[in-house]
Amino acid sequence: MPGGIRLQALTKTYGRVSAVDGVDLEVAVGEFVTVVGPSGSGKSTLLRLIAGLEAPDVGGVWIDGLDMSRVPPHRRSVALVFQDYALYPHLTVVENILFGLRVRRVPRAEARRQAGEAAEQLGLADVLDRYPDQLSGGQRQRVALARALVRAPSAYLLDEPLAGLDAQLRLSTRADLLALHRDLGATTVHVTHDQAEAMTLGDRVVIMAGGRIRQAGPPQEVYDRPADTFVAGFLGSPPMNIVPGGGVLGGGAATRVGVRPEDLRVDDDGPIETTLEAVESLGNETILVTRCADGTRLVARAAPRLGLAAGDPVRLCPDPERIHLFDANSGRRV
Ligand SMILES: Nc1ncnc2c1ncn2[C@@H]1O[C@H](COP(=O)(O)OP(=O)(O)OP(=O)(O)O)[C@@H](O)[C@H]1O
Ligand SMILES: [Mg+2]
Structure with missing residues (x-):
C-alpha cells in the first residue's frame, strides 16, 4: 500500500545496547504520531533510521510504499528537524530556509516564492534578512521548521523541536505546529519529552522504553487504558x-x-x-x-x-x- 511510513522489525544495536529493538509501526498518510519515552529509550535512533542516517541491523523502512533499504538519506522524501536545530550562522533567515531547496535545485524565483510562503506561515516574514544570532530561540526554531517545510517532503520527522524554548514559547510554537499540521495534513513523527505536547499534538501516541514500543494508541486511550505499569x-x-x-x-x-x-x-x-x-x-x-x-x-x-x-x-x-x-x-x- 503506497503512502505513509511503515517500519517492520526495525532493530539497531550499538555494541551491547539495543537502541531500537524490533519496532513495528505504521504511520498513515497525514497522521501525526508523537513518540515519548525516557532518555535513551531509542526515540532519536528511530527517527535517524527512518531518515536513513543509520542503517538497521535487522528490519526495514518503507516510505510511500517504497523499500528504503538501498535509498540514501538525501533521496528519501523526509525532512528531519533536530533537537538542536542547527542553522547556518553566516546565512540570513531566507538563505537558511532556501538551503534545502538549493540542494534540490529548484529554480531561483520559484525557490524564493516557496521560502516566502513558508516564512509567512510561521510568522517570520519580518525577519527574513536577519542572521540567526539576531533571532530569539523561538524564531530560530521556526526557521528550522520553515526549512523543513519548503522541502515539501512526504513526511516530517521532528526530534524535540520545541525543547530549547521557554514555557510560553513552547505553548505558542506548539499551537503553530498544530495549525500547520491542520493546513498541510503532512505525515509527521514527532519526538518529545513533554507529555502535554505528546497528548495535544498526536493523533496517536507511541510510548517507548528500552528500544521497544510499549504501547501505541490515541492519546486518551493510552492514558485511560495503559497497557502495562510502565x-x-x-x-x-x-x-x-x-x-x-x-x-x-x-x-x-x-x-x-x-x-x-x-x-x-x-x-x-x-x-x-x-x-x-x-x-x-x-x-x-x-x-x-x-x-x-x-x-x-x-x-x-x-x-x-x-x-x-x-x-x-x-x-x-x-x-x-x-x-x-x-x-x-x-x-x-x-
Ligand atoms: N552513535 C551511537 N553510538 C553508541 N550508542 C548510541 C549511539 N546513538 C545512540 N546510542 C545509544 O542508544 C540508546 C538510544 O539512544 P537515543 O539517542 O535513540 O535515545 P533517545 O530516546 O533519543 O534519548 P533522549 O531522550 O535523551 O534524546 C542510548 O542508550 C544511547 O546511548
Ligand atoms: Mg533523543
Missing part, C-alpha cells in the same frame, strides 16, 4: 499510584493496582484512611501526598484552597470505574 507510571503528572494487590486499593494478591491522583477524591466517608504528609498548592489545584496506616503512600489531586495541612487526617475515595489492574509479575494490564 506506561501507567510514565504518562500523567503526578504519576499514577500503583500499589500491591490486596492492600488499600483492593485487588487480588497476584496483581498490582493503580489509580490516578485525579481519581482519588477527598471524602469524609471515603474508605481509605490516610494522614497528610505534604500539601502542594499549585494555585489551580492542590496535590495531596498522603500515607495510609499500612505505610502505603497515595497521591491525590484535589481542589485549591482546601485549608488542609501536613499531619491532618484525610479520607480518600477512589473512583471504582478508574481502578487499573496489572499482573504482578508481567506488569501487563489484566
Whole structure:
C-alpha cells in the first residue's frame, strides 16, 4: 500500500545496547504520531533510521510504499528537524530556509516564492534578512521548521523541536505546529519529552522504553487504558499510584493496582484512611501526598484552597470505574 511510513522489525544495536529493538509501526498518510519515552529509550535512533542516517541491523523502512533499504538519506522524501536545530550562522533567515531547496535545485524565483510562503506561515516574514544570532530561540526554531517545510517532503520527522524554548514559547510554537499540521495534513513523527505536547499534538501516541514500543494508541486511550505499569507510571503528572494487590486499593494478591491522583477524591466517608504528609498548592489545584496506616503512600489531586495541612487526617475515595489492574509479575494490564 503506497503512502505513509511503515517500519517492520526495525532493530539497531550499538555494541551491547539495543537502541531500537524490533519496532513495528505504521504511520498513515497525514497522521501525526508523537513518540515519548525516557532518555535513551531509542526515540532519536528511530527517527535517524527512518531518515536513513543509520542503517538497521535487522528490519526495514518503507516510505510511500517504497523499500528504503538501498535509498540514501538525501533521496528519501523526509525532512528531519533536530533537537538542536542547527542553522547556518553566516546565512540570513531566507538563505537558511532556501538551503534545502538549493540542494534540490529548484529554480531561483520559484525557490524564493516557496521560502516566502513558508516564512509567512510561521510568522517570520519580518525577519527574513536577519542572521540567526539576531533571532530569539523561538524564531530560530521556526526557521528550522520553515526549512523543513519548503522541502515539501512526504513526511516530517521532528526530534524535540520545541525543547530549547521557554514555557510560553513552547505553548505558542506548539499551537503553530498544530495549525500547520491542520493546513498541510503532512505525515509527521514527532519526538518529545513533554507529555502535554505528546497528548495535544498526536493523533496517536507511541510510548517507548528500552528500544521497544510499549504501547501505541490515541492519546486518551493510552492514558485511560495503559497497557502495562510502565506506561501507567510514565504518562500523567503526578504519576499514577500503583500499589500491591490486596492492600488499600483492593485487588487480588497476584496483581498490582493503580489509580490516578485525579481519581482519588477527598471524602469524609471515603474508605481509605490516610494522614497528610505534604500539601502542594499549585494555585489551580492542590496535590495531596498522603500515607495510609499500612505505610502505603497515595497521591491525590484535589481542589485549591482546601485549608488542609501536613499531619491532618484525610479520607480518600477512589473512583471504582478508574481502578487499573496489572499482573504482578508481567506488569501487563489484566
Ligand atoms: N552513535 C551511537 N553510538 C553508541 N550508542 C548510541 C549511539 N546513538 C545512540 N546510542 C545509544 O542508544 C540508546 C538510544 O539512544 P537515543 O539517542 O535513540 O535515545 P533517545 O530516546 O533519543 O534519548 P533522549 O531522550 O535523551 O534524546 C542510548 O542508550 C544511547 O546511548
Ligand atoms: Mg533523543
